[in-house]
Amino acid sequence: xxxSCLQENLSRGLGIVGxxxxxxxxxxxxxxxxxxTDGGRLKLSATNLEIAITCWIGAKVExxxxxxxxxxxxxxLVSSLPNERMDLSQPLRSHTIHLACGRNEAKITGQAxxxxxxxxxxxEGVAIPxxxxxxxxxxxxxxxxxxxxxxxxxLTGVQASFEGSTVTLAAADGFRLSVHKLALDQPVAxxxxxxxxxxxxxxxxxxxxxxxxxxQVTVNAARSQALFKLKNAEMVSQLVQGTFPNxxxxxxxxxxxxxxxxxxxxxxxxxxxxxxxRDGSGIIRLQVTPAGELGPGKLAVSARAEELGENLGELDxxxxxxxxKIAFNAKYLTEVLSVLDSEQVALETTSxxxxxxxxxxxxxxxxxVVMPMFVQW
Amino acid sequence: xxxxxxxPIRILAPLExxxxxxxxxxxxxxxxxxxLLENALDAxxxxxxxxxxxxxxxxxxxxDDGGGIAPDEVELAFxxxxxxxIASLSDLESATTLGFRGEALPSIAAVAEVELLTRTPGQxxxxxxxxxxxxxxxxxxxxCPPGTRVTVGRLFARLPxxxxxxxTPGTENSHISQVVSRYSLAFPDVKFxxxxxxxxxxxxxxxxxxxxxxxxxxxxxxxxxxLEVKAEAxxxxxxxxxxxxxxxxxxxxxxxAHFFVNRRWVQSRLLARAVEEAYLxxxxxxxxxxxxxxxxxxxxxxxxxIHPAKREVRFLQEQAVFAAAQRAVRAVLMQMSPLPQVxxxxxxxxAPTLALPLEPARPGxxxxxxxxxxxxxxxxxxxxxxxxxxxxxxxxxxxxxxxxAAHERVRYEDIKAQRRDGKPExxxxxxxxxxxxxxxxAALLGEHETTLAEHGFELEPFGPGSHLxxxxxxxLAGQDPAQALRAVLADLAEGKGKDIGETxxxxxxxxxxxxxxxxxxxxxxxxxxxxxxxxxxxxHCPHGRPTMVHLSAAQLEREFGRR
Numbered sequence: 001x002x003x004s005c006l007q008e009n010l011s012r013g014l015g016i017v018g019x020x021x022x023x024x025x026x027x028x029x030x031x032x033x034x035x036x037t038d039g040g041r042l043k044l045s046a047t048n049l050e051i052a053i054t055c056w057i058g059a060k061v062e063x064x065x066x067x068x069x070x071x072x073x074x075x076x077l078v079s080s081l082p083n084e085r086m087d088l089s090q091p092l093r094s095h096t097i098h099l100a101c102g103r104n105e106a107k108i109t110g111q112a113x114x115x116x117x118x119x120x121x122x123x124e125g126v127a128i129p130x131x132x133x134x135x136x137x138x139x140x141x142x143x144x145x146x147x148x149x150x151x152x153x154x155l156t157g158v159q160a161s162f163e164g165s166t167v168t169l170a171a172a173d174g175f176r177l178s179v180h181k182l183a184l185d186q187p188v189a190x191x192x193x194x195x196x197x198x199x200x201x202x203x204x205x206x207x208x209x210x211x212x213x214x215x216q217v218t219v220n221a222a223r224s225q226a227l228f229k230l231k232n233a234e235m236v237s238q239l240v241q242g243t244f245p246n247x248x249x250x251x252x253x254x255x256x257x258x259x260x261x262x263x264x265x266x267x268x269x270x271x272x273x274x275x276x277x278r279d280g281s282g283i284i285r286l287q288v289t290p291a292g293e294l295g296p297g298k299l300a301v302s303a304r305a306e307e308l309g310e311n312l313g314e315l316d317x318x319x320x321x322x323x324x325k326i327a328f329n330a331k332y333l334t335e336v337l338s339v340l341d342s343e344q345v346a347l348e349t350t351s352x353x354x355x356x357x358x359x360x361x362x363x364x365x366x367x368x369v370v371m372p373m374f375v376q377w
Numbered sequence: 378x379x380x381x382x383x384x385p386i387r388i389l390a391p392l393e394x395x396x397x398x399x400x401x402x403x404x405x406x407x408x409x410x411x412x413l414l415e416n417a418l419d420a421x422x423x424x425x426x427x428x429x430x431x432x433x434x435x436x437x438x439x440x441d442d443g444g445g446i447a448p449d450e451v452e453l454a455f456x457x458x459x460x461x462x463i464a465s466l467s468d469l470e471s472a473t474t475l476g477f478r479g480e481a482l483p484s485i486a487a488v489a490e491v492e493l494l495t496r497t498p499g500q501x502x503x504x505x506x507x508x509x510x511x512x513x514x515x516x517x518x519x520x521c522p523p524g525t526r527v528t529v530g531r532l533f534a535r536l537p538x539x540x541x542x543x544x545t546p547g548t549e550n551s552h553i554s555q556v557v558s559r560y561s562l563a564f565p566d567v568k569f570x571x572x573x574x575x576x577x578x579x580x581x582x583x584x585x586x587x588x589x590x591x592x593x594x595x596x597x598x599x600x601x602x603x604l605e606v607k608a609e610a611x612x613x614x615x616x617x618x619x620x621x622x623x624x625x626x627x628x629x630x631x632x633x634a635h636f637f638v639n640r641r642w643v644q645s646r647l648l649a650r651a652v653e654e655a656y657l658x659x660x661x662x663x664x665x666x667x668x669x670x671x672x673x674x675x676x677x678x679x680x681x682x683i684h685p686a687k688r689e690v691r692f693l694q695e696q697a698v699f700a701a702a703q704r705a706v707r708a709v710l711m712q713m714s715p716l717p718q719v720x721x722x723x724x725x726x727x728a729p730t731l732a733l734p735l736e737p738a739r740p741g742x743x744x745x746x747x748x749x750x751x752x753x754x755x756x757x758x759x760x761x762x763x764x765x766x767x768x769x770x771x772x773x774x775x776x777x778x779x780x781x782a783a784h785e786r787v788r789y790e791d792i793k794a795q796r797r798d799g800k801p802e803x804x805x806x807x808x809x810x811x812x813x814x815x816x817x818x819a820a821l822l823g824e825h826e827t828t829l830a831e832h833g834f835e836l837e838p839f840g841p842g843s844h845l846x847x848x849x850x851x852x853l854a855g856q857d858p859a860q861a862l863r864a865v866l867a868d869l870a871e872g873k874g875k876d877i878g879e880t881x882x883x884x885x886x887x888x889x890x891x892x893x894x895x896x897x898x899x900x901x902x903x904x905x906x907x908x909x910x911x912x913x914x915x916x917h918c919p920h921g922r923p924t925m926v927h928l929s930a931a932q933l934e935r936e937f938g939r940r
Binding site for chain 2: 176376
C-alpha cells in the first residue's frame with residue numbers, strides 16, 4: 001500500500017469512524033481501524049459489532065493495499081501533525097505502516113486486515129432516500145424516549161416504519177412515547193417496519209450533522225441489518241429483533257384541557273422548578289387555569305422539596321377546555337421540551353392520572369405521550 | 378402387637394424421683410457448673426474457681442470465697458426444696474438471688490458423688506459432707522478457707538442412659554467454658570477462673586469493668602471496638618440498660634447475644650429482636666451484631682420462674698422492654714458508628730504497589746482520634762475510579778465513595794421520608810404490564826399487597842395467575858417494571874419475618890441505584906455526593922456496607938514520609 005492524502009482529511013475521516021471503534025471488547029482487533037485503498041480513495045472502517053462506520057477520503061493511490069492499525073493511536077498521531085500532505089506506505093508482507101508528514105515520520109505496527117471482522121455490506125433491497133436534515137430532527141425528537149435498560153431489547157430501539165410516502169419513527173420506554181412522522185420524497189413499494197437501536201441512530205445523527213443531501217436507507221432481506229448511506233460515509237447497524245408494541249392505542253384521542261404556551265418559557269420554568277425537584281423523584285406539578293375574569297389563561301409550573309423550599313413559575317397560556325392539573329417527572333418533561341423546535345407547544349391533559357400529551361403547535365408531525373406521576377394535590 | 382402387660386401404678390421411691398427430677402436441672406456437666414456458680418454468686422463470692430476433668434464427667438470442682446454454709450445446715454442443703462433464699466412464694470416476687478428453688482444441690486447429689494466443704498467466717502473449722510447418689514456416706518469437720526468448695530465426681534455414672542447423650546469431653550468442656558465466660562460477663566466484678574483438664578483455660582479480671590471482662594472472652598480487638606450502651610431508669614420506666622454492642626463494621630456471621638436480666642443470663646427472642654431491629658439498615662444480611670446487654674429492673678417486673686433451668690424469663694411489660702432496648706442500642710449506633718478508614722500501608726523496603734489495601738481501620742489505630750461527626754463534611758468531587766468509586770476531597774483528606782452504596786443510602790432515605798410523610802411518589806405506566814406470576818410470587822403479592830401499594834405499586838388481578846401492573850414507585854422509573862417488581866418480590870421472600878416495610882425500602886433503594894461499572898459524569902457525581910452529605914446516616918448503605926473509606930490528611934502525610 002502506498003498513498004498520499006491531506007492530514008486534514010485523514011483526521012476528519014478518523015473522527016467519523018472513531019465513533020464505531022470498540023472500547024471495551026473481547027475482540028481486540030476491533031480497537032483498530034481498517035485502512036484500505038478503494039479506487040482513487042482511502043477507505044476507513046471501524047466496527048464494534050453493533051454498528052460499523054465506513055468513510056472515504058480523497059487520496060492519491062500509488063499502490064493498492066489494506067491493513068488495520070490501532071485507531072486511538074493513529075487518530076491521536078494524525079491530529080497532532082501539521083495540515084500538510086501525508087504519505088502512507090506499507091511494505092509488502094509487513095504490517096507496519098510508515099507515515100510521513102512534513103518533517104515527521106512514524107511507524108505503526110498493525111494487524112492483518114484478514115483478521116478484521118467483515119464490515120457488512122447490503123447489496124440487495126431498495127434504497128429509500130430520506131432527507132438528511134429532516135431525519136436528523138426526527139431522530140432527535142424520538143431516540144431519547146427509548147429505554148436504556150437492556151432487559152427489554154425491543155424498547156431500546158426506535159421503530160421505523162416505512163409506509164406509502166411516510167416513515168414514522170417511534171420510541172417508548174414504558175413511561176413515555178415519542179412519535180415523529182416524516183415525509184418521503186417517493187413512496188415505498190412495500191411496507192417495511194424495523195427496530196433500530198436508539199444508540200445507532202444517535203451515532204447516525206452525528207454523521208448527519210450538516211448533511212442536507214438525502215440519506216439512502218436500505219434494509220436487508222433478513223431484516224437483520226440496515227444500511228445508511230451518506231455522502232462520503234456509510235453506517236451499518238444491527239437491528240433489534242422482536243415486535244414493537246402497538247403504540248397507536250396509547251395516544252389519547254381527546255383531552256379535557258389544552259394549554260398552548262411558549263416552548264422556551266415552558267422549558268425555562270421547568271428547569272427552574274427542576275432544581276427543587278431533584279431531591280426525590282423529581283416531581284414537577286403543572287396547573288392549567290383557563291382565562292377568566294381574573295385574567296388570561298395560565299400554566300403554573302411548580303416543585304417543592306421538603307426541606308429546601310419551593311418554586312413556582314407562571315406562563316401565559318391559551319387554554320381551551322377546563323382547568324387541569326398533572327404532575328410529571330422533571331426529566332421527562334425537560335427532555336421533550338428540549339428536543340422540540342417549534343415556538344409554541346400544546347399540553348393536553350384529561351386527568352391527573354391519565355397520560356399527558358405534548359405537541360408542537362403549527363406542525364402536525366410529532367406527538368409525545370408521557371405518563372404522569374400520581375401525587376397528592 | 379406385643380405390648381407388655383400394663384404395670385401397676387406405683388409411687389416412685391424418693392431417690393428414683395429425685396434422679397428423674399434431676400434430669401430437668403442437670404442435663405450435662407455444664408448445667409452442674411451453672412447451678413454451682415449460681416450458688417457461689419448468691420453466697421456473695423468475689424472469686425470463683427472452676428475445674429473440670431474428663432469433660433466434667435470425672436470431676437467438677439467449684440470453689441468460692443463466699444459466705445459458706447453453717448455446719449448444722451450442711452446436710453439440709455441436700456434436701457430437696459431446701460433453700461435459704463426465699464421463705465415463701467411471695468418472696469419469689471422480690472427474689473434477687475439467682476437460685477431460689479432449692480433444687481440444685483439435691484439434684485446434682487442424686488446423680489453424682491458430691492463432696493461439700495464449707496466454712497462460714499464465724500467458724501473455726503469447716504464442715505464436710507460426702508453424698509453419693511443421694512445418700513450421705515461421710516460427714517465431719519475439716520480445716521478449710523472460708524467459703525464453699527463443691528466437688529462433683531462420677532457424674533451420671535449410675536445413669537447410663539444420660540451418659541450416652543454426653544458428647545466428647547472436648548465438647549462438654551467447651552460448654553462449661555461458655556457457661557463460665559457468660560457468668561464473667563454477668564458479674565464483671567467477680568473474678569472467675571477456669572481450668573480444664575488441669576490447664577488454665579480462662580480467667581476474668583473481676584475488676585468490675587464489663588469491657589475488661591469482654592476482652593477476656595472476645596479478645597482485644599473486638600472488645601476495644603465495642604460501643605457502650607447506657608440507658609438509665611427513668612420515671613415510669615424502671616428499666617436500666619447497660620452493656621456493650623459491636624459497631625456495624627464488626628458484625629459477625631452468627632447470632633451472638635448475651636442478655637442478663639438482673640444479672641441472670643437468659644435467652645430472649647424479644648430482646649434479640651430488639652437488638653436486631655436497632656441494627657436495621659446497618660448490617661449486611663446474614664450478619665449479626667455482638668451484644669452484651671444487662672437489664673436491671675425491679676424483680677416484680679419480671680417472672681424468672683417459667684423455665685426449669687431459668688433460661689427464659691417473662692417481662693410484665695414486654696413492649697416497653699422491647700422499645701427501651703431497641704432505643705438504647707439504636708441511640709449508641711447513631712452516635713458513634715465510626716467511619717471505616719484506609720489502613721496505613723505497612724512500611725516495606727520494596728517498590729510501592731499501586732493497590733491501596735482498603736480495609737476498615739483497626740480500632741486500635743482509631744483510638745487516638747475521636748470518632749468523626751455523624752454528618753459528612755462538604756466534599757469536592759475529584760473523579761471516578763474503576764467506574765465504581767468516587768474520589769472526593771474533604772477538609773480532612775481523601776474520601777473514596779462507593780457509588781452504588783452511596784446511591785442506595787440516598788434512595789433509602791428518600792423512601793423513608795416519603796413513607797414518613799405518607800406520600801409515596803408514584804410513576805404511572807403508559808400501558809399496564811401484564812405479569813404472569815409463579816404461585817409463590819402470587820402468594821407473596823397477596824400477603825404484602827397493602828405494603829406494596831403503600832410504596833407505589835399499583836396492581837390489579839387480571840385472570841388466574843396474572844396481574845396488571847399500572848404504576849410503580851417513582852424511584853424505579855426508567856426500569857423494566859415487571860423485572861423491578863419481581864426483584865422486589867424476591868427480596869420480600871428472602872426477608873421473611875423481618876419488618877416488611879423496611880425490607881421493601883431496602884429493596885427499592887437497591888434496585889435502580891447506579892451500579893458499579895457505570896461511568897458517571899462529574900455533574901452526576903457531584904449531585905450524588907451532595908445528596909449523601911445531606912443523608913442522615915451517610916456512612917453505611919441500608920444493607921450495612923460502608924459507603925466510603927477515608928484517608929486522612931495526616932495518614933497521607935505519614936504514608937509519604939512527610940511526618
